[in-house]
Amino acid sequence: MEGYIYILLAGKEFLNTRELLFGSYIMKMGLGNLFLTLLFTSLLAIISVWYLTKNLRELVHATRRFQQGDLEYRIKDAERSDLASVTTTFNEMADTILEDMNKLQSIESLRRELIANISHDLRTPLAVIQGYIETLQMKGNKLTKEQRDNYLNTIENGSKRLAKLITQLFEYSKLEANQIEPKREPFLISELANDIYSNNLILAKNKNIHLDLNMDENLPLVFADISLVERAIQNLMDNALKFTPSKGIVTISVLKKDENVEINIKDSGYGIKTENQTLIFERYRQTKSGKKNEGAGLGLAIVRKIVELHNSSIRVHSIPNDGATFTFTLPIHGLNRTIQIT
Template sequence: MGLRLKTKLTLGLVFLFVVILAFGILGLFYINRLRGDERNILKDNYITLEYCNNMLRALEELPGDTAALPVFERNLILQEANITEPGEQEATRAVRRNFVEMVADPADTSNYKDIRRAIFVIQDLNQQALFRKDKKAAETASDANLWLTIIVTILTVFAFTFIVNFPGIISEPIKALTEGIREIAGKNYSKRIHLQQDDEFGELAQAFNTMAEKLDEYDHSSLAKIMFEKTRIETIINQMQDAILGLDEHRKVLFANVVAEDLLGLKEPDLLGRYAPDIALHNDLMRTLLREGGKKELKIYCGGKESYFAKEPITVRKDDQLIGEVIVLRNITPFHELDEAKTNFIATVSHELKTPISSIKMSTRLLRDSRVGTLSKEQLELLQSVTDDAERLLKITSELLNMTQVETGNLQLKLQSTPADEVVHYAMSAVQVQAQQKNIRVRYEGAPGLRPVHADGEKVSWVLINLLTNAIKYSPDDTTIEVKTYGEDHRVFFTVRDHGRGIEEKHLPRIFDRYYRVPGSTEKSGSGLGLAISKEFIEAQGGQIWVKSSYGSGADFGFFLPEETG
């Protein structure tokens, strides 16, 4: 015969008493060890001191040994990621500010003293923190030793009291609950438990009585009412304009409304109760719906025309357990039609604007010809303004035409072997005038022996010109823009690096979105499409484009394309 509940509880509480006693002994033991381990919590301060010492040693080697600059900057970056004390942020910023000035002119040692002073401030703050934390840890250990002793004593008394009294308190209510559960199992829903206790057992008895009442009520309910509710829900689902398909946890079809039946080309008897993957063997749409991570937007021929639907899978869970799935196909055809009309309208307007704008440019060139007539200085300025506006409008219309090609899938690519150097030199010559106006030098560094890319040279040149134009636009006067090409893993990489104000990190995820412009930009001439079109051009040729930047340190745009094979 097994142990009675009272005996089991007694043994359990004895075990609990032993655990509490052991906890107290171990707690006192480890509290005493805390004094020896307390310095482990201060490792951040020690690391900071190490970074400071490394920076000071590197500073001592400057300006004679320029190799010390990377050592200094590496430790400064590590320090910036390890700020833990009040006032340390300001001192670290002072080091960074003076370091930037030092990098700009390594021969100028006037700010070395400021750098040392800021580093000494950081060291002093962390040394003070070491002493303060060490003292606090010692006090904490002493207090913990006292309180843990008191707590262990109190818990020991309570545990002994529970061993004597608790088993008898809980055994009688459990007997009553066990008897009530047996009656409910025998479908005697009139059984009630009456416990005169204002504790958890009293609440459990009330919950049991409520459950018995509900079971008694459900036992006498009408099946016709349940069927009526089922029919009403099915009617609502069938009246919806979206296709709805329901599956159970075993992926068997539970329900499908009329729209779903029409899209699948199957009737209710061919769907309900069947295993969905078996249906998918002979039904392309069902196979697409069951595919995880597939296209969220589907084009389906329905009702005599092509329609567009958005797939929205919904998992149904109960107590974190999967009990089914509902697949909804929302009809988004009207939105596609509006989007197509918008694209066609933009394409038509852009195409119609391109001819008169080109005529305006031709007229401005004729007006500049001295054979037509001499213009005054004011007239020439007005003519230059008209020319700039025409150029800007022509660029915007060209970008809109490119974007409509992308949106309609009519992008024409002439993929062929294209040398990377030719693309770069062509792009650099195209922006030469813009660079000279700001006295900006565009410097090219190409890797030797670079294989040609398999790409559309005109499209790649367009992308590179766009990146260079942006770099010139946002770079200060008298600076340098670096263009690099190199090969890696059968890919050719192109990068454009400027030294402008850079882009804040929060804007980087949206920088290639259509019509997106970084807030606060003073440049108003762009359409916000250049980078979006660049992304489409590069990805259409099997490449990838990216940007790396932080505010105040310039931007680094780049892309790669596959090498020419064979």
């Protein structure tokens, strides 16, 4: 006998126990890992969804604030957001809505103001007309021909004033509400100036005012709305003739200035105090100095609107008791320039 060989045979019980132990260990490990993976991916998913929907939530929040009436609310840094095209569009849309609402509100308040002013302004001449008509009816044949003519004259003047007022109010309200789009076309300003000069000659003569027309030679065509320009010049002429006493001079001058034609209406009348020179262009503004005035204070407001529609501005130069000069320019036709439409 030189030695022994031991062969250890695992018993069935041992094998079963070992398998059980090993199996449960693997299972535990697997379950743990699975749980950790699930936890991690869920967290990752939550963070990603939170991050990805951040801008969307801001958009929803902004929409809700806007709907609740906070019209000034805007998405911050809209251009840097992941949904930049949507967020910037939202901000732009909000701006447009607010702008339109403000416009509508100002038109509405203007409309109310105009209705209030119209009813007030129309009442006075209407009361005068009614009063004289009633007197004519009551006194009838007892009136002399001269008295009758006098009353009828007053009624005629009153109705003319009324018609003028209605036209002016209508025109001004349309200009103010931007309902008038100038129909620009090339025309000869020299011809228009000549027409206005001839139309005003008789009135000037009746008032004993010398009317002058002074034009540069070969004036170019201007590019503007002829009827609006005529209206503006006529309003300035009405004022010049109204606020210039007998023996005065009113001059229409049309001069070429660089790329424009300059139109001046100069008078030798009562003039306008410096502090009133900007105010007179506002509607219903009339100065107390000078002569008694039956106008409504709309003429210059209309002129300003018309001139502004032509991308120009109206200026006045005046020394009290030494006359006034109103100046505006119109663009020459054919010169290459951009016209800004506001």
